[in-house]
Amino acid sequence: MVRLLLAFCLPLAFATAPALGQIGSAYCFGVGCPCGNDDSSAGCGNFGKDGDLGTGALLSASGSGDLFADDLVLTVSGVERGKFGLLFMGSAQVGTPKGDGLLCIGPGASGLWRFPVQKSDPAGQLSLVKPITLSQGFGAGGQILAGTTWGFQAWYRDPLGPCGTGANFSNALDVSFEAPGTSGPTLAQLAGNKLPTYPFFEYITSMNEGARVRAALDSTRFPWLVGLTGDLYVVAAKGKSRWDVDPQLIDVRGAPTSVSIQPGGTKTNTFLLAKGTLSGTHGLELGVGYDVVFDVDADGLLGPGDVIDGYSAEAGFYVVRDTAILGPEPVTALLYNGGTWLKQNIFYPTNIASLGPRPLIVVSHGNGHDYRWYDHIGEHMASYGYVVMSHSNNTQPGIETASLTTIDNTNHFLGNLGVIASGVLNGLVDGTQIVWLGHSRGGEGIVRAYDRLIDGENVPTNFTWQDIRLVSSIAPTTFLEKNKVLPHEVPYHLWIGSADADVAGAPGSGQEPYTILERAEGDKMSITIQGAGHGVFHNGGGNWWANGPCLNGPGKVHPIVKGYFLPLVDHVVGGGPAGRDFLWRHYEAFQPISAPPNGNGCIVVNLELHEKDGPAVFVIDDFQINEGLGLSSSGQSVTFNVIDASEGRMDDKDGSLDWDGSDPFNGMTRNVRTADKQNGMVFSFNGVPSFIEWAVDPAQSNLADDTYLSFRACQGTRHPLTVATLQDVIFEVSLRDTQGVTSTIVIDSFGGGIAEPYQRTGLGPGAGWGNEFETIRIRLTDFLADGTGLNLARIEAVRFDLGPGHGSNEGRLGLDDLEVIR
Template sequence: MSSTSAGEDTSRSAFAALLAAAMTFAASSATALAACPPDLDGSGEVDGADLGGLLGQWGDCPGCEADFDGNGVVDGSDLGSLLGAWGACPVEPESPRAMRLAGRALASAPWFEFVRAVNAGSSATIMIDTLLDPELVGAAGDLFVVEARSEAEWVADGTLVDVRGASQPILLVDGGAPANTISIDASALLSAQDGDRFGREYDLVVDLNANGTLDGGDLVDGFGDDPALVVLPNATIAGAHAVTVPPAYAVSGVTAGFTMERLYYPSDIASMTPRPLVVISHGNGHQYTWYDYLGNHLASWGYIVMSHQNNTAAGIEAASTTTLQHTAAIINLQATIAGGAINGKIDDTKIIWIGHSRGGEGVVRAYDRLFDGTYTPPSSAYTKDDIALLISIAPTDFLGKGGSTTGSDPHAKPYFLIYGAADGDVCGCPDNNVADSFNLYERAVGDHWSTYIHGADHNDFNCCGVNDFNGPAGTALGSTEVQKIAKVHMLAAIKSVIDESVGAKELRWRRYASLRPLGVLASAIVRTDEARLATGVTAVLDDFQTQTSTLISSSGGGVAFTVSSLSEGLSNDNNTSFTWLTSDAFNGQVRVGVGDTQRSAVFTWTAPGSIEWSVPAALKDFGAAAALSFRAGQGTRHPNGTAADSTLVVTLVDLDGLESSISTGPLGQGSGRTYQRTGFGTGAGWQNEIQTIRLRLDDFRRHGTPIDLSNIAAVRFEFGEPGESAAGR
């Protein structure tokens, strides 16, 4: 089941398993073309030679070519089929075979991770598992790296031109994945530059018949509209455009005293098509001029950016009003702003709202008001559907979920949260819901993802706020480094939604151990999480929302467990301290605000133990899905916490009892220790850090285990096994 996270947060438990066994179904990129079975000799004509061949197989002949109806006997029925096709019967060419090739090698099973993004200057790798495809043992071919094409472009022209200047000969051998993991020659030299795109995209072809054309029997990664490989640039540095920043100006139609705007746009805007609009809403005590680093950066990548005065002191409702008003003002007044330089250049169907602190909640509240229909922009400048993405930087949560028209709720709009673990203002503290940014994040019911930065404080995200760092000595990153991370991830967030960039989408969930953005400090600890609730077709095995018993999953299947202290409940620390107490099972989970209902599970192990979910019959077919996803994090200040990443084994069991297992360790997808910040009780450790764990379902077949993915009976999480974390919470 190809999952893309869904559901609630796992707990502080090393694996409070929000088993969003979400299945995202992906259509095959290539379908086999029909041949002409009666043309037994492949001459393109059904004739006497084929009739003779059929008569030579007459009678019992299971599996014979002339047994066209597959009944195990060559008889009159098959003769009728041959005579009915008599004459010209051209065989249509075999299609290329679409398959994943690109990714990164692993030190142990499953030996390889199929991913598409790689940093410029790094080597890229392919893998073909001859255990799964034994017919390819001994096959020789030429590996081509070509500029990415759409499916339509491939169909129109299959000519192979390698961007490296020449193709690379390869030979496939017995031995499965480890023996057939092949470095792409000169891949570290592949260009990452492609205008405003987030990286340069390539397709990969293994030309098995060595004719320089993509055709029958060749292997291709990227035959559909997604590329095989994306080479990512250093996105901490400016894009391709010089940037113009005219003097700040006032606009009409906005709350008095908050009329000022600052504009950033590509200097070559006159030659460009209409560009998406980015609106920046500052926080309380901040200034609209404090975000030059972000305005200049996004404009250099082709966006029109406006930062505005924000009425935050009056509260979130007032802040949301200024965001709504300023967005309408720049659209309605574009003919006069900056001497008309941006007139006709704003794509008002693609609006991105970015807010910091109270502004971060304000942009969510602004969208909530559009969603609820309680605010209509002047002159119908835009609608709720024109808001493409919400981004909150360390947002407050004054309003909570609220009632039908009173809360701060992202609903199903794509939502990105970026937040610092050393924030001394919106601190993620257990005594105050207002200061818990993850409340808004968990409230989202559409695609949402987060970037949580150890050593980042509240005002590292602007130029000039007071230093409110609160964390262990020696862990402060400082604003320069934090802003590099912010520039990469906010640009990627926008590119992933506006351009549907494959490379940008991978940055939403991949761990830094797997893909650390270029230009980001090597020692920076950054946690990523993604819940793709609105993407593709998903099936949720357990999100802990609808069945309160620990013995029944939310999908209705049975649950058996041998771990200790398994508990399900609200993702909410129930007191004002981070000190570990058995009475506060969800210690460190500050992810539920007023009116929220998000739930998760927590548990402990000090010896081998497991949780096993029975899969209901309606969900048993994992075969059409891409991945199994769940979200997990270590507990805060629990005695079983570990400095090393906490890992587990995930096992699938089919209806015949066959099992296949994958450890999260080799994939680099363990759960890290919480930021070792002190305060609010004894011990060290801050709020739970939940991250996505995503396992490709095909990888469960990569051990040569003939598990039947179309008939899965159970999913089991195993803890404390040899090679995994001996204890955890």
């Protein structure tokens, strides 16, 4: 009877629960201000952002008071920009004049607690996020607990203020805090993979069809769930809006799993959801989305108190199909002749009329190649609904000519859809979603072509630079200067074969393709395939143009290329979340299903992902400014005892890969022209415990609302400490908070470490080709696993520990882009 009643009431209650929006109760507005500077709609009048002494600073709040969600955001607007201020909390009291304003919050019974000092942004705003986590660092009585109400107010500097005291206050705001899940479900990451070592579980977005899916509820992070028994559901992903109107839980497996939450952290609370039985195949989709729900009250409905992974536009997790095999659509291929250099090999889904406008992928081949040698990509992508046009490319004269050919062919194709293939594509190609994929000279040519569009050198009639959504180069040449071959802010992707005997990437050769990646100013990604030669990326047969051991031919390389290109395009162009994991998770841990498996020593794939600099990235150290080992680019101290450390331009200076001690950046090929300036750090450790520690800017120490700690690293080729142990280098990464609490994760917990260089010979004695970076990402909440007590809102240092007791005994490493991803 009770359950029936709940089933009736909860949907309504849940559907009408307040959305995340304005919350709190504002009071103590500017009435009775010290020098008549009243403003009844905010704090007392200030000079502020607008210079109007009659208007003050307004404190408002959004989010919720949910103790677990910790999504309350307090914002103060109307402050003069670049001025110091802070928020504080305590108990409400009658406003008493102080400075140019009114002090409205007092210590009361619980004390007065100050959040970190900050500087107002260019919009004249101060803001506070994760106040609950931050409060955990306060003394006794200062922690925000369920069932309590706190008053908040902001103090700020206002040197030109009306009363001449130089400081003022905002209005005040009361917020009530509640137990997790009181007014709605608790949002958390649940789905992922079990790990053999700490943090014992990785929460991930995508997993392969056929793989086991698990969920973990870390009892130290969900203490209120300990002792409870509920049902664990796997539900077809709904998205928040559908959940709000339809909270019914229908398990795709047929029935939920009953689980009890025990003390003991993650290890004792990891549950198998499916033994590879969840489908990842549906229509043209890259994967199938699922939400995971812990139905605490076992009422079969999502409601307050329950825990959900996926209550948003993004599903809790995605089961992805085999991205290396053909998709569901039959493909039509044809040759088209639009003129001398307008020969095109076109692929499209035969049933395109039923699919609607589809994105366009343009392929620009390399020198001596042919436009019909990319049928493997054309067939593959068209079978997933893309239109692919591979064109004859005038590469022999040079890159400028090739770039014009790419522009001409793209423009011609879009302008002649009424003629091509008897008009079957007319109106069915989305000319606002174009991908340019180029090989070798064509790979440089497409970047030059994009630069031409940006610079206005070419103004095609049928598309613009905004329509180019992704530029992807396979082993591009680097003939031209940076100002001509610059990806600007378009997402840029690079494919490299370490065995390439044509565009070999040899230092000093002038052909160093990683340089173009470094020039990119938007999101940038790379995939390096060891053992792959230049000629194995196309399908024209012939010489592999490969040099080195463990060579991989088209039979192995093509599944890798197809298996990654599909999720790359799906994610970057289509915005699909399922493809994102492919771009950074180690090949050892997650790879296209039918791509050759890692582990036989000859399949090594290294991935780099770097998001565009901006609000989404907090740079701790990218070595681009503040050159000098003791100071990070974020202006904080760096301490270390690693040896032979250098910071500078990542450029092998002598053209030899032999290590002779005179060239600290030996093997680095990230700068090819004088205008290129991509810096990094190199260092060694040798048989003794070693470390590097970066202090975190106190103004940026709140990492509680961020997602990943990210960096990229490589081994230094042919260095004696690399040669000493030719295998992945591993080490520990730690975060330390202001209370001295530390949490540590070994980098290979999620897959591999930093791979050794490809063992190719040449350019001096010994073996080992150029240095290959790969990205390491650690989810910040993983540092909280199993109750470390780390306060992510007050991180003061990031530390690498290397050497005995911490991972590999010795090594020579390059390092760059130590960042926090928002």
